[in-house]
Amino acid sequence: MKDLVGRHGVYKVGKLLGGGGMAEVFRGKAKDGAAVAIKKPRMSLAPEHQALFLREAEAATKVAGKNIVRVIDWGEKPPFIAFELVKDPTLEKEIERRRAAGQSWSAPELVDMYGHLVSALKNINQHVLHRDLKPANIFYGEGGVRVGDFGLSKYVDEATRSKTFKGWGTVPYMAPEVWKGTSLDWRADQYALGVVFFEVATFTLPFEGSTEELEQKHLYAQPPRADALALQLPPRIGALIARMLEKRREDRFQSWDEVASELARVSQSFTGATNEPPDPIAKLLVKNLNVHKQQQLEHSKAQDEKARVRLERRGIIDYWSKKYSEAVKSRLDRLNQEAGGQAIKYAVNGRRLEATLFNSRLVFELEDIPPDASKDEVGWGVLRTTTPKSVCISQLLLLRDPEPYGHWLDVYMEVNPLLQANVTPAELARNAGGRYEIAGAKRLVIALNYAGVLEQRAIRNVVSFVQYSEKAFEFERSLEECLQYFVQDAHAQRASDRYS
DSSP states (O other), X not given: OOOEEOSSOEEEEEEEEEEOSSEEEEEEEEXXXXXXXXXEEOTTSOHHHHHHHHHHHHHHTTOOOTTBOOEEEEETTTTEEEEEOOOSOBHHHHHHHHHHHTOOOXXXXXXXXXXXXXXXXXXXXXXXXXXXXXXXXXXXXXXXXXXXXXXXXXXXXXXXXXXXXXXXXXXXXXXXXXXXXXXXOHHHHHHHHHHHHHHHHHSSOSOOSOHHHHHHHHHHOOOOOHHHHSTTXXXXXXXXXXXXXXXXXXXSOSSHHHHHHHHHHHHHHTTTOOOOOOOHHXXXXXXXXXXXXXXXXXXXXXXXXXXXXXXXXXXXHHHHHHHHHHHHHHHHHHHHHHHTSOOSXXXXXXXXXXXXXTTEEEEEEEEEOXXXXXXXXXXXXXXXXXXXXXXXXXXXXXXXXXXXXXXXXXXXXXXXXTOOSOOOHHHHHHHHSSOEEEETTTXXXXXXXXXXXXXXXXXXXXXXXXXXXXXXXXXXXXXXXXXHHHHHTTTOOOHHHHTO
């Protein structure tokens, strides 16, 4: 492999040390003989991500501290980052060793390690967000505890939508805001470090499962308390970790100094401490707080799901609105072209298309149905022609299945023939929960309130004011039928004209 030229030196590339989905790490040597670790993005990485890799390499050179693996140099062609070579094993390996040996860290040892890591992150976050904190990127050994691997870092003063970069980050350590794809700040690193603290203390992760399961858990499940799994752990450490793992970043610590101060208070409590039994009322308080938080998370999940479904439905309706509106416009343009002019005028406003020809009006419009109103019906629409002589209507109902585009139905609504007395529109509105108009010899019922329509549709096998029949919606047939009346009766007189 060719030598790599950086900003400050030239480096020979040696054997492969390891790698992940985004990059590979090689042993290297500087011109002065110093051993280095060289990280290179994989060739399959998109060019814009390789450019981002380089920008962040430059930022990472500003990070310094005794608990941080130092970035020595970086280069552009090809892109690479040169780190100081650390011979200590990773914290991941140490966790595995201790788990197998049944050898937990003592509480003072944990607090000491946590303090060094907090100090490292404070220095790192002054320049970059790390974005991939995990035991595999932390070294633990004779050189102490040190944070490395800035290959996924991001300038601290830039907002970023992390999910834009698929594969960036390690899912068991990703904060809720990373899963949501919102802007990130240093508190996302705090959450990841909280997961590391939990894992070091308990030898397990707060959440496990597939990527999809982990996403749901990090967003909506209350993690167990670390001190409930590691009984030797002081409750105050469990409380500290729990706060770092809060779903809302506003509920986490608001500075690294605040985390360090709490660790200092925990450390002071070890001096001359006696083995007092756990406070039963404090345990009850923690239990009730966790129950309350889980209830809040379940409510938040329900609200997020409604918002997701609403957005999904809006997208489906926008798709059909564009598809059908384009078909209507195309047909009207052909008619105008054949007629040699612009007799038919039309305009589109959102999901509503309205066309006029003399005394005729044609309307096509679609609306999405909120998730609260129905699970199976996702859209409602109408294709309607009104003239002084006639009304031509197609009421449309979009069913969710088959996904992703659903299935449209033509819905016909008529007054139930089992009713003996004449039913006025006012009675329909008062008794059926919706507002209706009645038109034509067949007493066709036009629903102006889809919630009332859906309510009646759900019980259409029961004697009610309105009965329904449905068939697959054929857009072209319905459009041609409406256009027939639209053009045919365009010159008919209005009632006001006939009696003037």
